[in-house]
Amino acid sequence: MKKISEQLASMYVTTIILVVLIAWFTWGILLAQSNPFGHGFDVMNSTLAPEWFSRTQGLSLLLKFWFVGLCVAMAVLAINLVFCSWVKILKIIRIKLIKNKLVMLIIHMVFGAVALGHFGSFFFGYRYENVTLQQGQSFAFKDGYALNIRDVHFVDNHHVLAKPPKELNPDQYYYNANFSEVVLSQNGDQLTSGRIYYLKPLIYKNIQVTLKRFTPPKGINGGNRALLKPGVKLVVSKNPVKPLVFTLFPVMIIGIGVYTIMTWRRPENKNATRQTRRSKIFDD
């Protein structure tokens, strides 16, 4: 038993798993850039993990295998992290409290929590991608929520909507001036309302309404002026683990920063230092 736990806590296992993960993600890059599998990743982006394995989504067997393989590798890394951390905790308690080792232990624990939060975000909450609505239209979703488009305010020429964003000049498209007014309600009661801009979503608790882009107007011959207005393509999402990940990630960065500062100077080895001074290093 002791031997197994020693092996699970070993750095050799860590390096092997890291190599496997590098290879796995490199394979993922190749898959994402190929046409047939690229679409599969789009499906993964627009839905949560349980749906990837349902028959309706039609995710290819290879992508399912890729994702399951990734989960297995991450699970082994997590086991390795737990065992390795436990061994370090025991060392710190029994032998000596070394500050930088304690910081490194905290960094590893926070990394584990961030990775777990990341994994959880594939399963919890919901996500509705490419919700295309016109002014006055509504979109009903989980738990009795409904989203209504009160107004679409688009000041630029509608022709720019047919152009790719790369070809637009600053004087052709004023992204700060174009917005949509949305109302979020639950069971008929208004919860919140506000404007959504490009890169400025509406957030209510964990629910986020994101403006992806404006869509060209549907009919230009109709008498209704509202129809002349562009529509909007939205993403409605709820991710309950988002606050956890967004809080712990900077903690991890700060931890590595603190560790870097703490260990910037090399531990003094009198013998080596003297030799270093005598060696050929010189600053002209």
Added chain:
Amino acid sequence: MKNVFLAGYSTSYFFYALTFITYLLRWRNTWRYLSIIALTVNLLVLLLIAILSGHFPFFNIFECFSFVTFILGGLALLCSQTEKYRLDARSWVWIEILFLLGIVLFFPKEPSFYRPNHTFLWVILFHGFRELALATVLFSAAHFIRFRMARRRKPLKNHILFKGRNFLLLSTVFFLCSEYSGMIWCQAGWGDFWHWSATFFQSTVIILCLMFAFHIPGKNHRSDDIRCVIGAGTALVMLTIQVTKGLS
């Protein structure tokens, strides 16, 4: 206007090349003055890009490599040491700068095209930190290459290895700051902080490479050698990904 950028780029390239040659010849003050001139021209190019385009110089290969060479040049001038051995860590940094500017030869020497998100804070931070991470990882790679080349003088070798390790850690901090900014950008633009796409996988590969470099077991010479190879390899991975993005 395109000619101004071309002239600026050629001039900085010329002065960096002169710096490298005079450094190899160990013309003590000459290389220092030349490097200051090269850095000044480099800075002027960056300022010109920022003033004329209205955005930070982080968004295409010309802009971002000009920024990286400036940081790298500054690090070479201020944070490096000169040894008697000609191809020391500082020499490798000058070689890296010339290599980066050599890559720019194959790309348009002009500011990037306007994109609405170029003035969005988290997009700027994402790209800015990424360039800082690239500059520091290349600086650490120069020390790792030097370490691998030094066969004797153990204390000196350890000193170089430790410096490489420090800058690799610094690069990790910058890269994670970039990733965090990217997460906020992604959350604001697409409603989620993660996307199953090639760009996200590339970033993950870089993080895994950095983790790999810090998790090599053992404290012997062989482990140090492997650490150096992985550390320098990470710089190469980051550079390749940056160039690939510039091509797309």
